[in-house]
Amino acid sequence: MANLWRKLTYHRGNGWWNLPHTASQEADPPYEGPIGGAWLGNIWRTVTHGGVSHAGPGFYWLVGLFLGVITLLEVWLFTLQGLGGLYIPILLGLSTMKFVAVVAFFMHLRFDGRLFTYIFAASMIIGISMFSLLLLLQQFGNQVQ
């Protein structure tokens, strides 16, 4: 498990205090397309090892499929109407998965300079924590004794 976590968070970008490099500065390994052999392995490597391999159309189609399926799942959950208190957390989890998939693969954060991830993540963290605090205040503040 820890091994998988390490793999998923692996990133070959350099520390940015000095001068990190983009993946683009190194030659890409030849692309092995969906029919070119062990494409599933290739995709797995893309997910777990980020910039080692640039993704190809097959991988993008797979991510697109993933997004479509999750959306379908969300709508199905909506029509189900029986989840009670779990409904919102599950939906938030699913949309987070979609969010991360788009950001990591379509927006190439998985393959690109680490600084981009830092910038985006920092604003997401500040935004989410601040606005969550706001929601808490608005939910529980202003109570007349």
Add this chain to the structure above:
Amino acid sequence: MFRVSKSFFPLPSARMGTAALLLAPVAIALLAACTPDNAQSTFGTAGPIAEDQANLFKFIFWIAAVVFVLVEGAVIYAAIRYRRRSDSDKLPYQTHGNTKLEITWTIVPAIILIGVAIPTLAQIWGQQSGVPDDLGEVLNVEAIGHQWWFEFRYPDHEVITANELHIPVGRPISFKIVSQDVVHSFWVPKIAGKVDMVPLNDNFMWMIGSEVGTFYGQCAEFCGIAHAHMRFRVIVQTEEDFQAWLDGMHTAPDAPAPGSPEAAGQQLFAANCSTCHTNNSTSPGSYAQEINTQQARWNGWISDTENSLIVSAPNLTNFGDHITLGAGLKDLNQDSLVAWITDPSSIKIGTRMQKHAAIYRTPDGELRPDGKPGLSESEISDIATYLLSLKPGSGSGDDTADSPDSGSVDGAAVFATNCTGCHSTGDDTKIGPGLAGVGERAASRVQGLSADEYIEQSIREPGASIVPGFNNLMPPWGHLGDDKIDALVTYLKTLK
């Protein structure tokens, strides 16, 4: 050229002069700090809440003073001790820093701040989480902010008053802090710190007045043009005086002698002022009625903020007992009251009274060019005399005609009290149409409505059908209640 003589402005030397200038603010500051007698000084406390707040301030102040002396001392010492002497460009040791020092001056302030935070947090929970149980019987008060005056309601005693809050000494008062329009702030510096009055967000605060006396309060949140004039008084009374005042608020004034200025003033008030000002909330049930009326007045204003002829206004019950005028602006007496009625803006710029009350408008609904009401000086004086005579009477003179409980309602009286400001009973136009023969006209005005239905609709929803040639200035009057409206319809049909 002129010279300031030395005796007039004695400055021994330039250096001393600079020192004096630097010390002046400090000296002034210390002098000013010794003025707890000032009307709104936060140090001259007259209640435990304000006292605790002042003590917390002093506690932090002295800690800050120590830090201040140390830091400023270090700055000045460094600047003087290490200043460049002559033109030497000698290089000091090029130190890069000292980690131990850094850790020290991170931790020491943090410890000091923890020391400040602990009593602060204790006080927050002590003051903001409800009235402690062991302080005696709690008096509930609703304080309502209006542009630009304060309304006070005592729900347990069914009393409404404005701008002068009466509280018993030593008893905890629990406030529900409400605003009807914009954000205001309720603040009696000597008794308790402020709490904002925010629309839709009713707030809570409590206070105890520990000294008998009259204390100043003021709105502290910017609320529009008359913000500076939105003030009030808190009158802390002994328990007996307070109970007497409460009883007084349920005792109607004695009826004025016929032919007296008071009687004339009563008629004028009823005809010209009573649309917005209630002055007779003494009888049982009038409390609930006034709450509805105040809401209806405000609804009327907000539906047409520019041209409305009605605004929410202070309740003037037992006004003769008040000590101030215009939300705590002036001492109340005949002269100031006459000046107020004649030209409210001369005392309180921006007041809604002059802009919206029908009496300050021409029959066309335009503002009168001179800004004065359409009344003679003697009429104004009569109104003032009448208002000042509004004090709790002997208790026998209850004017039952206005009581909603009374079995029979006199339509003519209702009309005189509520409608004559704008409508005459003849053919002439005051602001609205004259109502002679309205019963005959009404039947044919709108297809499908009988005369009764039409008149009732015109009272409840004036906008539904406007008489040609008139603007829709009339506020809805549904708050009068079914009895009064029925009586009014009956009365109106009798007009020929």
Add this chain to the structure above:
Amino acid sequence: MTTKALTFPRLFPRPKAEWGIWSWIGTVDHKRIGTLYGITAFIWFLIAGIEALLMRIQLSSAENTFVGPETYNQLFTMHGTTMVFLVIMPLSAAFFNWLIPLQIGARDVAFPRLNALSFWIFLIGSLLINAGWVTGDAPNGGWFGYAPNSGIDYNPGLGMTYWAIGLNLLGVASIAAGLNFIVTILNMRAPGMSMFKLPVFTWMTLITSILIVLAMPILAVAGIQLQTDRLYGTNFFNPLGGGDPVMWQHIFWLFGHPEVYILILPAMGIVSEVLPTFSRKPLFGYPFVVFAGIVIAFMGWFVWSHHMFTVGLGPAANSAFTISTMLIGVPTGIKIFNWIATMWRGNIRLNTAMLFSISFIAMFTIGGLSGIMHAAPTADAQQQDTYFIVAHFHYVLVGGSLLGIFSGIYYWWPKFTGWYLNEKLGIANWALMFIGFNIQFAPLHWVGLDGMPRRIYTYAENMGWEGTNLLASIGGFILGLGVLIFMINLVVSRIQKRVAPADPWDGRTLEWSTSSPPPPHDFDEIPQVEYRDDFWFKKYPETIAEYYGHGEHDQTVPSGAQVDDDTDEESMPVVSGGAYGHDAGEHGHDKIHLPDMSYYPIILAIGLGIFGIGFLTHWGVIIAGAPVFIWGLFGWSMEPVNDPETKTS
């Protein structure tokens, strides 16, 4: 990269003027844009100062009728708005523009045309926000425009609409500038200048820019919501429609508190440059000063509700924000202690710039301490919305930001212009401002504790506030006199024109390595950086060991530079090798290509300004403005940074 450029029909030839008004309208030079920011902001500073003095006259005696309540409300609203958005922020931006490329050894900012766009939008936004003075409808809802008093029901007329739309334009300008400086500082550093070799002013600029980029969108949201409420009858802050006035306060202060640090951090950066230079010592504890700045910038997001302690958020929320507010005092304290330690055992030159910086520490400390006093909500219940608060934030913003900015003006003036400001007049300027400031604002603490609420246009005679207010008014005029002396100083010094060398103060950072004023291309050669305060250590190599210590720090080739050695150095924009400080004459300037001038920024800004006016007046204006906007946008995107023909020179 020689992409064939798309062509867009030009209505005018690309501007090339080197003198005269067209050279300013088409400029993309960071130094000229800095000057434009500075001049514009200084004019607004004078206007805001006049507004302040009018208010002080009104308050100098009880029951005064010098101005009426409506005018007074407009005065304090516009004084606050102007000082925050049109004076301190753009004055800081002037320093950013002038200094950031010089301090990091770059020839310009990363996006010169975007930089010009920021300025022009700022100019148009500032004019729009002040348009009310001409139409008689100036904004009058206070600088934080609390709803619903700023809504259309209670505030009819155009005033607050000008305010909302003007603020939105200023927001666009600030965000564009902030983005630009973030990219510039991250990407345009001279070879070898790793992040921890950046000058502290550059660090504070980076932090400020990040705050601007993250905070200004929230103001934009507030502005849009207020605007749709006022113009189209939406219900965001309308209690009748279910809107919550507290929500406005939250959104405004979510922006507003980071804004406070946006205003103070640049001044902290300036002071962190001035103190070491005139103490002839490096900044004490550089990493701690930098980290304190970062911590302030992060924690600054979680303290906003201390502006709302009296709103009734409940004891739990008030306690939480008490703790976070008090905590933020710790990094602020670290900075102050490090500045004092920088002066300690130095060789301090007490000239005007240094005196302003020292006063900054002294006054900012007072502002910080009074800040702790109202970090306690129950004590704050007596202080909130009184003159105590007014005194507090003037100690922070005038005693802090403005004194810091004046320090920067005196310090960098020789670099900006090539001549010194007069020291004698400078000292007089400092003394009058310092004394006047204290006489004006120290008494306000006490009049606030004496129960005087802010934003009242007059007060009764029996309140006992008259003497202190009169004193404050006198102080205000002394402060104004100080500013007048400053303007006289500008004129006198210009006439005297005592020429300044490239390095008049024996400075520490890279901007002093180039001539005064710098050439259009800033540096004849892009410097190669090895040390923090690289210029100083190049001048005084014997002090390297003192600073970096013996043994532990083998910093002659810093780690960042090692990476350069492998890959980047050859491709770096070094015209020819060698240490910087080399004689400029040897290398022809024609080899250095600066971005060409462009008039599209101003056209785009005018297009946006027309949109703003359209929102205020009629949608037809927006339609009419669209061609201008589209012209600017497409012309810009299809205009190469450098015209192809100029590359062949």
Add this chain to the structure above:
Amino acid sequence: MATNVTQAPPAEKYTPTEQHARIVDFEDTSTGLNSRKLLMWTFLGSDVMFFGAFIATYLVYRGRSLNGPYPSEILNIPVTSVSTFVLLMSSLAMVLGLYYVREGEKNKATLWILGVVLLGGVFIAFQVVEFRIFVIEGLTPKVNIFGTTFFILTGIHGAHVTIGVIWMAFLAHGSHTGRLRADNALDLEIAGLYWHFVDIVWIVIFTVIYLISANDGPPPGAELLHG
């Protein structure tokens, strides 16, 4: 012809003049990251706060409408699911377009970029129709707080999409005429970042406004709030 075109050619190729032009075009930077791309990412960080504030406003006001129409009466999840799917697929088209631009396959690239334009246009069309239906059914920005927050948030998102569609249309034209090629694929990549960001904002909006709020009826005691 899969050339790796984003790789910087060796520096010796450049004359000093060209080298400076490269600086101006932001190829060689201290971080090694392209300045324009960094600008776009920083801008997206800024836009996070922009949409964050609007979404937070929506959430604070969720279920606080004093009168109808309420979300449960008006939202149409199946229809919006389709438009959500369309927008997600436009992101797929975007990333494929970028891939083929980099590969130098002009026709495929043009086709996919046109696909983005088309799908984006369909999304906007859905939104316009949705707004029209809502207005006919009585939900306007003025009518209650749900209408206010809903229309302004989705409207501003729609404006972002519209800008993106126009931008993409020009890039599709550029690709068709051969101005957008492998060597300046960065132009498309940056536009793509913007496009994907608009997409992820919609992912959040779809979840928060549509799926989670779709059952919201009148708040308990709505009539009491009137007082």
